Amino acid sequence: MKNLSLAKHGSLKHLDFSQSNGSLGSILFSQRSLNIGKNIGSSSNKLSTKHKVNLNSLEPNLDNIFNKSKELTGSRDFDDFQASFDDLQTSIREFIDAFRRSSPRRPFVPRSFRFKTRSLDGSGNNRFDRSLGQVGTQYSRNTDANYADGLSEVLEGPDPRFISNRIFSDLGQNLFSENGVSQWAGYWGQFLDHTFGLRQSGDEDAALPFNNGDPLEGFQNDLGSIRFLRSQPAPGTGETTPREHVNTVSSFIDGWAIYGGTEERLEWLREGPVDGDLSNNSARLLLTADGFLPLATARGDADAAPMMELNGRLRGTPDQRVIAGDVRANENIALTSIHNLFAREHNRIVDALPQHLKEETKFQIARKVVGAEQQYITYNEFLPAQGIELDKYKGYDATVDPSITNEFATVGYRAHSMIHGRITVDAEADRFSADELASFEARGLGVMQTDDGVSLAIPLNLAIGSPSLVADIGLDLMLEGLAARPQYKNDEQIDNQLRSILFQLPSNPSEDLDGPGVPGNFSTVLDLGAIDIQRARDHGIPLYNDLREAYGLERIDSFTDITGEATDEFPDDPDIDPLDPLNDPDILRFDTILDKNGIELEQGTREGQTQAVTGIRKTTLAARLKAIYGDVDNVDAFVGMVSEEHLKGSEFGELQSALWEDQFEALRDGDRFFYKNDRALDQIEKRFGISYQRSLADIIADNSLVEAGDLQGNVFKVADNPGAELVSPSQGGIVG
Numbered sequence: 001m002k003n004l005s006l007a008k009h010g011s012l013k014h015l016d017f018s019q020s021n022g023s024l025g026s027i028l029f030s031q032r033s034l035n036i037g038k039n040i041g042s043s044s045n046k047l048s049t050k051h052k053v054n055l056n057s058l059e060p061n062l063d064n065i066f067n068k069s070k071e072l073t074g075s076r077d078f079d080d081f082q083a084s085f086d087d088l089q090t091s092i093r094e095f096i097d098a099f100r101r102s103s104p105r106r107p108f109v110p111r112s113f114r115f116k117t118r119s120l121d122g123s124g125n126n127r128f129d130r131s132l133g134q135v136g137t138q139y140s141r142n143t144d145a146n147y148a149d150g151l152s153e154v155l156e157g158p159d160p161r162f163i164s165n166r167i168f169s170d171l172g173q174n175l176f177s178e179n180g181v182s183q184w185a186g187y188w189g190q191f192l193d194h195t196f197g198l199r200q201s202g203d204e205d206a207a208l209p210f211n212n213g214d215p216l217e218g219f220q221n222d223l224g225s226i227r228f229l230r231s232q233p234a235p236g237t238g239e240t241t242p243r244e245h246v247n248t249v250s251s252f253i254d255g256w257a258i259y260g261g262t263e264e265r266l267e268w269l270r271e272g273p274v275d276g277d278l279s280n281n282s283a284r285l286l287l288t289a290d291g292f293l294p295l296a297t298a299r300g301d302a303d304a305a306p307m308m309e310l311n312g313r314l315r316g317t318p319d320q321r322v323i324a325g326d327v328r329a330n331e332n333i334a335l336t337s338i339h340n341l342f343a344r345e346h347n348r349i350v351d352a353l354p355q356h357l358k359e360e361t362k363f364q365i366a367r368k369v370v371g372a373e374q375q376y377i378t379y380n381e382f383l384p385a386q387g388i389e390l391d392k393y394k395g396y397d398a399t400v401d402p403s404i405t406n407e408f409a410t411v412g413y414r415a416h417s418m419i420h421g422r423i424t425v426d427a428e429a430d431r432f433s434a435d436e437l438a439s440f441e442a443r444g445l446g447v448m449q450t451d452d453g454v455s456l457a458i459p460l461n462l463a464i465g466s467p468s469l470v471a472d473i474g475l476d477l478m479l480e481g482l483a484a485r486p487q488y489k490n491d492e493q494i495d496n497q498l499r500s501i502l503f504q505l506p507s508n509p510s511e512d513l514d515g516p517g518v519p520g521n522f523s524t525v526l527d528l529g530a531i532d533i534q535r536a537r538d539h540g541i542p543l544y545n546d547l548r549e550a551y552g553l554e555r556i557d558s559f560t561d562i563t564g565e566a567t568d569e570f571p572d573d574p575d576i577d578p579l580d581p582l583n584d585p586d587i588l589r590f591d592t593i594l595d596k597n598g599i600e601l602e603q604g605t606r607e608g609q610t611q612a613v614t615g616i617r618k619t620t621l622a623a624r625l626k627a628i629y630g631d632v633d634n635v636d637a638f639v640g641m642v643s644e645e646h647l648k649g650s651e652f653g654e655l656q657s658a659l660w661e662d663q664f665e666a667l668r669d670g671d672r673f674f675y676k677n678d679r680a681l682d683q684i685e686k687r688f689g690i691s692y693q694r695s696l697a698d699i700i701a702d703n704s705l706v707e708a709g710d711l712q713g714n715v716f717k718v719a720d721n722p723g724a725e726l727v728s729p730s731q732g733g734i735v736g
Contacts, residue, residue, distance in 0.1 A: 115680035122250025145540035160530035180721025283362035312465030372692035385716035387650025402670030412659025425481035459514035544640030564645030
């Protein structure tokens with residue numbers, strides 16, 4: 001956990017109201033609050049006579065106000081004073097509400113509702129250091145920067161693509177989560193990532209080498225290198241002090257991906273005019289008539305719409321981009337679907353609120369609830385499903401820095417191994433017409449028809465930069481499809497859709513986009529695994545053993561201690577070149593694949609491609625790591641992390657678990673608006689019957705054609721796995 005030294009930041013944790021000139025006003029204010037409690041009690045007698053209200057029914061409210069007033073006068077600690085003052089305000093509002101309810105003249109209608117809201121850019125969350133977690137601030141560090149010259153020069157190491165071909169290559173063999181975690185986990189993780197982290201890109205070219213003659217290279221790259229640009233250094237760093245980096249979004253789980261971080265973007269996203277005045281906008285978010293995210297042309301001029309990143313096919317048709325809070329919403333159709341889901345959820349909440357409330361009040365209530373839902377799902381479903389266990393929450397701690405760390409953003413949260421190379425959805429036989437199915441096939445989707453229904457397989461390469469597919473396929477099928485199948489095992493293997501052809505365009509879109517013919521259909525390479533290795537070097541992240549030590553873990557002494565395997569030596573095998581085994585393609589060949597029960601599966605069969613959890617190759621991972629690095633102290637942090645043996649019941653090894661636990665505890669404990677610390681959420685539920693304590697399954701069912709009974713209670717677990725039957729609050733149970 002990162003603890004913030006308030007003295008270092010020029011602030012004090014405790015303010016002594018018994019000293020200094022300013023304290024007198026605080027004491028007088030506290031006394032005035034006590035008088036308020038007395039005056040309300042006196043005035044209520046007159047009001048009870050005038051309005052024929054039974055004062056006895058209000059006695060508990062009056063007692064509560066008087067007691068809170070007394071507590072306020074005794075406050076000498078700033079946190080206590082603020083909490084007591086908030087309690088007093090709440091008690092007074094509750095009294096007024098109770099008085100109105102007791103009046104026989106008219107039914108109770110709340111006239112106003114005041115509550116604290118987050119800033120859009122994350123500023124002001126911490127009262128002592130208002131910039132903590134704010135847009136445009138530096139990623140924090142838990143370790144010392146590790147540069148070759150101590151300032152900025154990248155530490156040298158083995159060629160990242162060379163490593164990737166020997167460590168990350170999966171040879172097309174799928175291995176799935178041993179804990180039955182669904183594909184929702186990887187894409188929810190991306191939705192979160194696009195909520196609290198985005199490095200500032202730079203323009204310093206540092207292309208990675210690509211060797212077309214590598215015996216283990218399966219792809220051709222006409223560019224001769226892999227594009228890589230160093231991240232932009234934070235102003236004033238990298239010359240006399242170590243190079244640091246800027247986070248261009250806020251470091252909170254706050255719904256950023258839905259609402260963005262500026263009033264200009266938010267105004268475009270809300271229904272109503274775009275005239276620089278948010279006060280005349282609707283509380284609702286702008287969607288199409290069918291409930292899908294708006295295109296850039298929704299308000300006429302696509303060039304005037306907010307900027308969005310363009311990837312894949314979208315680069316050629318930028319007007320077809322959808323607009324959302326975060327610039328990366330078009331990255332793939334699963335992510336776009338989640339954006340769409342929560343835009344609908346926002347509008348559902350707005351529509352459930354009393355119409356007499358001001359539009360801005362309704363908007364802020366919905367935004368607050370949606371942000372709390374994102375947190376609630378993360379801490380009660382997403383993290384537990386993957387085996388992440390956090391220390392018990394003890395309340396908001398202003399000394400905790402919630403900022404995203406460089407170590408977490410650059411190494412720990414890079415779980416690209418989880419992502420499947422395709423997204424598959426299932427539909428009833430009559431869902432699509434013959435023409436629609438033919439159109440899907442022409443666009444590169446796999447279509448499989450049976451008597452019972454139809455399945456669509458969307459290669460990830462096609463899913464990238466294709467937001468129109470969400471409406472064409474159906475939001476319900478997309479959301480249901482992510483819950484129906486397991487994600488890949490979070491290990492060292494990375495699918496070629498990410499490891500070789502990410503964001504690349506095929507030579508022939510109608511040819512193989514996800515199969516044996518893929519290498520021949522692409523002439524350029526972008527390797528996300530190689531980039532992950534180099535990004536850690538670019539950001540000066542310590543090597544694997546040093547990072548372990550910094551996070552309180554023991555240093556590793558051998559390569560087999562990393563992987564949990566029996567040997568780090570290459571076998572005496574006639575199929576492997578004894579003189580140069582590291583350059584022999586047979587070192588990657590799978591000998592055996594097993595399902596979750598340890599039963600051997602036949603390679604190349606449907607069962608082998610959909611049920612395998614464990615793969616045993618001709619050589620151990622430890623042997624290949626040793627041949628590449630020589631010494632465990634030389635291993636790159638990312639490579640060592642993904643190579644670790646998993647903890648029992650977890651998707652992660654020791655280092656990745658430590659990185660996640662540290663960061664998600666800081667995001668929780670250092671956020672003044674965390675759902676367990678935000679009293680306004682209870683007031684919203686009490687006044688309007690709107691609760692944030694909802695499972696992801698609840699939200700899907702309320703905002704799509706998916707019926708509640710068609711989803712497992714916990715969509716982060718595939719239906720036939722422990723934990724998937726988790727009951728949601730709306731069904732009378734408790735999540736988490």
